[in-house]
Amino acid sequence: MKSIYQIAIYLSIFTILTGCVREIPNASNFEPQVFISGFLTNGTKHVTVKIQRTVPVDNLSLDPINDAQISLYTKYSSGEINLITSSFDIANGTYRSSEMITTVVGNSYWIEIQLADGTSFKSDEEILKDGVIIKDIEITNELNRVVFADPPDDINFYLINLLFFRNGSLDLETNELTNDVLFNGNDNATFDSTEFLVDNPQEVHVSISNLNFNTYQFYLNQFAQFENQITNAGSEEDPGQLFLPPPANLTGNIMNTSSNTRALGFFGVQSTTQFIKDF
Incomplete structure (x- = not known):
């Protein structure tokens, strides 16, 4: 079952799935890397960031990092920069802001992280865009249609999540990505x-x-890699598994500022709106 809050952990799933080919892991060649995931959305909510180290494919346990220092910043349209908080509660590699954070549409947001060994990371500054107005949902035997107002004068990227309920229980959940190339500025855009x-x-x-481009691209790569592994999963004796395309590049919008290289993971800044309809 996929959801917005679970997407960032797909990297671990993907790593396990790539073990379908018969091989003997060489632990001496494995170098753990830091993986960071989190997002900030509109409204007043806690901000959560997960930090862990990658593990070898034959290790199903997690390796959380619990001694990092996180700072959340914002930049106003005037250019003024403000530290929002550096106070986070920590549990098993999950950092949750000690207080709820009220965000402002049009402001830019990012996080800066320092590990105990001095390694530092910084996410790209991303603007919190307007949330879209959802007008209707149409469900037929042939398609699912969502009608909404696409903001004009901007290139928008969307993650659309649908939850289907029957008899009070969740029957199906889907996540799909799209951009507004075909309906930019349409007050009655349809997906x-x-x-x-x-x-x-x-x-x-x-x-x-409503996503920034870097977050959209990260989700797109994750979806592509996940679907590729599911579609091509087969027997360990299948030699065709050796010639699968390489995994998508899952580096995101976080920079290791100590080494000036891109790190694994992302910190997304996105406005989310919801709509419920009974049938």
């Missing part, structure tokens, strides 16, 4: 999906997250 259909749902929840 149509025919991939996952549910007969006669009783209630449907939809959320649309």
Whole structure:
């Protein structure tokens, strides 16, 4: 079951799935890397960031980092920079802001992280965009359609999450990505999906997250790698597994400022709006 809050942990799933080819891991060649994931959204909420080290493919346990220092910053449209908070509660590699954070549309946000060994990271400054107005959901035997108002004069990238309920229980959850190339500025833009259909749902929840390009690209690469591994998974004796395309580059919008290289993971800044309809 995929959701916005679970997408960032797909990297671990992907690493496990790539072990379908018969091989003997060489622990001496493995170099753990820091993986950072989190996001900030509109409204007043806690901000959560997860930090861990990657592990060899034959190790199913996690390696959380619990001694990092995180600082969350914002930049106003005037150019003024402000430290929002550096106070986070820590549990098993998960850092949750000690207080709820109220965000401002139009401001830029980013995090800076320092590990105990002095290694430092910084996410790209990303603008918190306007949330879109969702107008309707249409569910038929042929398609799922979401009708919403696409903001004009801007290139927008969306993560669209649909939850289908029947008899009070979740029947199916889907996540899909799109941009507004075909409907930029349309007050009645439509997103149509025919991939996952549910007969006669009783209630449907939809959320649309207005993303920055880097976060959209990170999600796109994760989805592509996950689907590729699922589609091509097969027997260990299948020699064709040796010739699969290489995994997508899952580096995101976080820079290791100590080595001036891109790090694994992302810190997304996104506005999310929700809409519920009974059928």
